[in-house]
Amino acid sequence: MAEPPRTDGSGPGTAARSPRPTSRDVARAAGVSQATVSLVLGDKWPGRVSERTAGLVRDTARELGYRPNLAARNLRLGRTRTALLVVPALTHEFFARVYTGAASVAAEHSFGVVLYPSPEGVGPARDPFASARAALDGVIASSMATEALATIRGTDLPLVMLDSDPAGSGAAAQVNLDIADAMRQVTGHLLGLGHRRIIHLASAVTSWTFTVRADTLAEAVRGVPGAVVRTVRSALEVHAAREAAERALRGPGPRPTALICDSDVLAAGAVKAARKLGLRVPDDISVTGFDDSGLATALEPELTTVRLPAERVGEHGMSALLAILDGREPENTVLPVSLVIRGSTAPPPA
Amino acid sequence: MAEPPRTDGSGPGTAARSPRPTSRDVARAAGVSQATVSLVLGDKWPGRVSERTAGLVRDTARELGYRPNLAARNLRLGRTRTALLVVPALTHEFFARVYTGAASVAAEHSFGVVLYPSPEGVGPARDPFASARAALDGVIASSMATEALATIRGTDLPLVMLDSDPAGSGAAAQVNLDIADAMRQVTGHLLGLGHRRIIHLASAVTSWTFTVRADTLAEAVRGVPGAVVRTVRSALEVHAAREAAERALRGPGPRPTALICDSDVLAAGAVKAARKLGLRVPDDISVTGFDDSGLATALEPELTTVRLPAERVGEHGMSALLAILDGREPENTVLPVSLVIRGSTAPPPA
DNA sequence: GGCCCGAAGTTTTACGTATAACGTGCGGAG
DNA sequence: CTCCGCACGTTATACGTAAAACTTCGGGCC
Numbered sequence: 001m002a003e004p005p006r007t008d009g010s011g012p013g014t015a016a017r018s019p020r021p022t023s024r025d026v027a028r029a030a031g032v033s034q035a036t037v038s039l040v041l042g043d044k045w046p047g048r049v050s051e052r053t054a055g056l057v058r059d060t061a062r063e064l065g066y067r068p069n070l071a072a073r074n075l076r077l078g079r080t081r082t083a084l085l086v087v088p089a090l091t092h093e094f095f096a097r098v099y100t101g102a103a104s105v106a107a108e109h110s111f112g113v114v115l116y117p118s119p120e121g122v123g124p125a126r127d128p129f130a131s132a133r134a135a136l137d138g139v140i141a142s143s144m145a146t147e148a149l150a151t152i153r154g155t156d157l158p159l160v161m162l163d164s165d166p167a168g169s170g171a172a173a174q175v176n177l178d179i180a181d182a183m184r185q186v187t188g189h190l191l192g193l194g195h196r197r198i199i200h201l202a203s204a205v206t207s208w209t210f211t212v213r214a215d216t217l218a219e220a221v222r223g224v225p226g227a228v229v230r231t232v233r234s235a236l237e238v239h240a241a242r243e244a245a246e247r248a249l250r251g252p253g254p255r256p257t258a259l260i261c262d263s264d265v266l267a268a269g270a271v272k273a274a275r276k277l278g279l280r281v282p283d284d285i286s287v288t289g290f291d292d293s294g295l296a297t298a299l300e301p302e303l304t305t306v307r308l309p310a311e312r313v314g315e316h317g318m319s320a321l322l323a324i325l326d327g328r329e330p331e332n333t334v335l336p337v338s339l340v341i342r343g344s345t346a347p348p349p350a
Numbered sequence: 351m352a353e354p355p356r357t358d359g360s361g362p363g364t365a366a367r368s369p370r371p372t373s374r375d376v377a378r379a380a381g382v383s384q385a386t387v388s389l390v391l392g393d394k395w396p397g398r399v400s401e402r403t404a405g406l407v408r409d410t411a412r413e414l415g416y417r418p419n420l421a422a423r424n425l426r427l428g429r430t431r432t433a434l435l436v437v438p439a440l441t442h443e444f445f446a447r448v449y450t451g452a453a454s455v456a457a458e459h460s461f462g463v464v465l466y467p468s469p470e471g472v473g474p475a476r477d478p479f480a481s482a483r484a485a486l487d488g489v490i491a492s493s494m495a496t497e498a499l500a501t502i503r504g505t506d507l508p509l510v511m512l513d514s515d516p517a518g519s520g521a522a523a524q525v526n527l528d529i530a531d532a533m534r535q536v537t538g539h540l541l542g543l544g545h546r547r548i549i550h551l552a553s554a555v556t557s558w559t560f561t562v563r564a565d566t567l568a569e570a571v572r573g574v575p576g577a578v579v580r581t582v583r584s585a586l587e588v589h590a591a592r593e594a595a596e597r598a599l600r601g602p603g604p605r606p607t608a609l610i611c612d613s614d615v616l617a618a619g620a621v622k623a624a625r626k627l628g629l630r631v632p633d634d635i636s637v638t639g640f641d642d643s644g645l646a647t648a649l650e651p652e653l654t655t656v657r658l659p660a661e662r663v664g665e666h667g668m669s670a671l672l673a674i675l676d677g678r679e680p681e682n683t684v685l686p687v688s689l690v691i692r693g694s695t696a697p698p699p700a
Numbered sequence: 701g702g703c704c705c706g707a708a709g710t711t712t713t714a715c716g717t718a719t720a721a722c723g724t725g726c727g728g729a730g
Numbered sequence: 731c732t733c734c735g736c737a738c739g740t741t742a743t744a745c746g747t748a749a750a751a752c753t754t755c756g757g758g759c760c
Contacts, residue, residue: 020506022716033740038718045719050738065504070485071430072716074421075745082483090446091644099440100467112483114464117450133432133462134484135421154415156370238648268648275650294441295648298588298618300625372746383710388748395749400708422746425715 021064030060037061041068074135082112082134083321084157085314086141086148090117092236093293094263094310095142098162101314102140109322111137118145127151137325140317143169144207158324160317165208166332173320173330175313178337179209180216182306185339186260186288187220189304191227193347195258195286199248200231201241201270202262213262230256234266241269242276249277249285257285257348264289264296267303271344282346292340301343309335371414380410387411391418424485432462432484433671434507435664436491436498440467442586443643444613444660445492448512451664452490459672461487468495477501487675490667493519494557508674510667515558516682523670523680525663528687529559530566532656535689536610536638537570539654541577543697545608545636549598550581551591551620552612563612580606584616591619592626599627599635607635607698614639614646617653621694632696642690651693659685 023041027034032053039049040057049057060066074080085102087095095117103113114136116128128148129136139157141149143164152159153170161171163179190198200217202210214231221227234244241261249255259274261267267289271281279285281301289296289305296303312335320330373391377384382403389399390407399407410416424430435452437445445467453463464486466478478498479486489507491499493514502509503520511521513529540548550567552560564581571577584594591611599605609624611617617639621631629635631651639646639655646653662685670680 023718024716034717035719035740035742036738038716039739042718048738053738067479067505069425069716070483071421071424072745073718075419075425075715075747076717076719078745080421080483090440090449091443093441093443096440096446099465103465103467107481110480110483112464112481114462114484115449115453117453129417130460131457131462133420133430133460134464135419155417238644265644265648272648272650294588294615295645298615298622298645299648300622300650373748374746384747385710385712385749386708388746389709392748398708403708419746422715423748425717425745426747426749428715 020069021066022069023066026057026061026064026066029064030057032057079137079325080112080135081110082114082136083318084116084128084132084134084136084139084141085113085317086116086118086128086139086145086152088118088142088144090115093295094291094308097310098142098314098317101311102318103314104311105315105318105322111318111322113318116145116148118148129155138321140314140321141171143209144205146205146207158321160320160324160330162313162317163207163209172324173332175316175320175333175335177209177308177313177335179212182290182308182337182339183213183216183260184220185337186306187217189339189341189345190258190260190286190288191221191224193286193345195348196224196226196228197254197256198227198229198258198260199245199256200229200260200262201245201248201266202231202233203266204233204235210262217260229260234269236263236265238265238269238272241266242272243269245270245273246276249273249279255285258345259285259287261288262290264291264293264303264305266290267305267344268295268299271299282344284349286345286348288345296340296342299344304342304345305340307338307340309337370419371416372419373416376407376411376414376416379414380407382407429487429675430462430485431460432464432486433668434466434478434482434484434486434489434491435463435667436466436468436478436489436495436502438468438492438494440465443645444641444658447660448492448664448667451661452668453664454661455665455668455672461668461672463668466495466498468498479505488671490664490671491521493559494555496555496557508671510670510674510680512663512667513557513559522674523682525666525670525683525685527559527658527663527685529562532640532658532687532689533563533566533610534570535687536656537567539689539691539695540608540610540636540638541571541574543636543695545698546574546576546578547604547606548577548579548608548610549595549606550579550610550612551595551598551616552581552583553616554583554585560612567610579610584619586613586615588615588619588622591616592622593619595620595623596626599623599629605635608695609635609637611638612640614641614643614653614655616640617655617694618645618649621649632694634699636695636698638695646690646692649694654692654695655690657688657690659687 023037024034027037040054106113114132140160142162159171160173161169232248234241259270270287274285289303292305292307296305316333323330373387374384377387390404456463464482490510492512509521510523511519582598584591609620620637639653642655642657646655666683673680
């Protein structure tokens with residue numbers, strides 16, 4: 001015979017706890033059947049139960065402090081109204097904002113969002129699904145979280161990809177940022193100011209967006225006489241960026257007059273490198289960021305940067321997933337971005 | 351009779367999906383009973399099943415792509431190995447790091463962490479538990495997430511509080527940062543440099559830590575001749591902080607020579623305010639931060655700030671929760687902090 | 701030979717919920 | 731009066747898993 005959960009202290013999760021009341025307890029206390037309780041509390045069958053009984057049941061449930069057992073409900077329904085969001089790291093403001101957006105749309109539809117921040121560096125690459133500890137209805141994954149993608153594809157869960165190659169991502173839907181446009185705007189801005197020697201300070205991670213950025217940049221300067229772009233890569237961290245930028249600025253030949261950075265963090269490093277070399281920003285050298293994170297306006301001068309609608313990415317991702325789960329056709333979105341011109345860019349020195 | 355989940359498209363979450371194989375399917379395919387499959391895959395009863403059979407089952411499971419249904423497992427076991435982490439907002443680096451720490455310890459024990467970032471401003475205060483969409487074993491909550499606390503206390507879930515008043519938090523365990531010591535270190539550093547007129551730039555949210563900071567600060571300057579601290583409050587945002595700091599610096603009487611800020615974000619605003627008033631940092635005015643977030647080293651000068659072991663907070667919080675669930679006595683921790691002296695502090699002008 | 705024992709499975713059960721299927725009175729229409 | 735239909739409940743299942751309790755079989759021991 002199966003035994004009830006005991007308080008045998010045989011491992012985490014087995015401590016004694018006063019057992020939560022079940023719908024059956026509520027039923028007993030209210031003098032109705034368990035089904036009636038379920039009917040009332042689910043209130044999706046209007047008129048199925050008389051107001052009198054319904055009120056009684058609701059009161060009883062409140063008194064007993066009844067909370068439906070989600071595990072049981074999930075099992076019964078075969079779905080969980082829970083989505084997995086796979087991102088590289090939450091400490092990157094962009095992804096924290098993506099989560100926020102996704103969670104807010106989810107909440108509107110009584111969905112939950114559980115995170116899988118793929119472990120950086122340390123620790124073995126774990127199984128996103130086991131780690132989530134929740135039965136999932138679908139997955140939203142950033143293409144940046146490269147390690148986890150293989151595992152995810154191994155399931156038949158509906159998948160929405162964020163910022164991934166539109167061709168062959170294997171996802172049921174995609175939400176992309178118009179990165180190419182962003183790069184065109186940045187380049188246009190700098191070329192317009194008169195810059196010709198440009199450094200592209202990029203993240204060390206080669207993802208789809210890196211390729212797009214580099215390619216767009218190359219194409220944008222093509223045909224502009226004297227314009228040259230050199231790509232330098234760095235870890236996504238201020239100090240690493242400072243060193244990379246310093247090396248680049250110290251390189252042989254005429255000094256570049258502008259730095260296009262793939263994130264505000266990298267831009268912060270670039271600014272520090274410039275200062276260290278005695279260059280004023282923006283008088284001697286222009287710097288652009290990417291993300292329009294909190295950093296952008298905290299720095300001095302404030303960063304000219306590309307504003308990314310991070311929350312929108314999460315919202316659209318979640319909406320697309322909901323559409324899929326609903327049997328509707330999901331939208332593939334390309335979200336517009338905008339260049340925010342602040343104080344870190346100016347015409348190059350004469 | 352109960353019906354199986356249908357693909358009737360009657361709402362989100364009902365889309366057609368190839369049904370996942372169950373342990374029974376694996377059993378059938380392997381020619382054993384369902385119980386055997388469970389026994390093998392749970393592998394916690396060594397020797398219970400012959401190696402031959404076990405291998406067969408494992409192979410079959412792999413072939414079919416079997417993944418245990420967590421909802422069913424959770425129901426059966428009456429626990430979920432899932433904890434809820436309640437924080438104000440993930441976009442604050444500190445809390446993102448707390449999450450990271452908690453999630454890493456959780457992962458080591460096959461636990462999951464689901465987040466409840468209490469909605470800021472917009473939206474009705476939702477039910478953290480309903481929103482989590484997961485059956486929970488316990489809760490770790492920051493005292494900053496004031497709104498959600500009442501709901502949480504309404505349950506009998508084991509609760510670990512972060513940064514809350516040691517007296518009467520109602521939690522089974524606590525993890526605190528030694529905020530008082532931090533404030534003493536900061537004040538000592540500034541007083542030692544010769545500062546006497548100090549502004550305390552604090553967050554607008556009145557939580558336990560605010561009280562501790564203000565009190566400690568007041569006590570630290572007590573008895574130091576001529577030393578005075580004035581508290582100014584601001585939203586946790588660069589621009590708001592800049593304005594608040596500017597107002598404070600423009601106030602009547604001799605100008606303060608140091609600003610103690612309750613977060614790096616506030617410090618960034620303070621630095622901007624100083625610059626706007628034509629004051630050099632640190633020559634004319636000193637500024638200290640709190641958190642040692644990415645901002646601290648991105649700014650120029652780099653911030654003298656209090657380093658908070660955010661990840662440790664999450665780790666200890668999770669460990670304490672695991673201890674409770676395990677029936678062990680949880681540790682109440684007070685984590686040490688350290689002052690990191692960088693370039694934003696110096697002796698006051700002569 | 702009788703008996704007990706361990707090994708290796710299998711059968712059975714319960715977890716708590718949602719809902720299909722099934723009563724059961726009562727009022728009104730024919 | 732009969733019978734239908736509605737309003738309001740109740741009964742009975744099934745979801746997939748873990749594990750206790752039971753079965754079967756072969757061997758060792760006295």
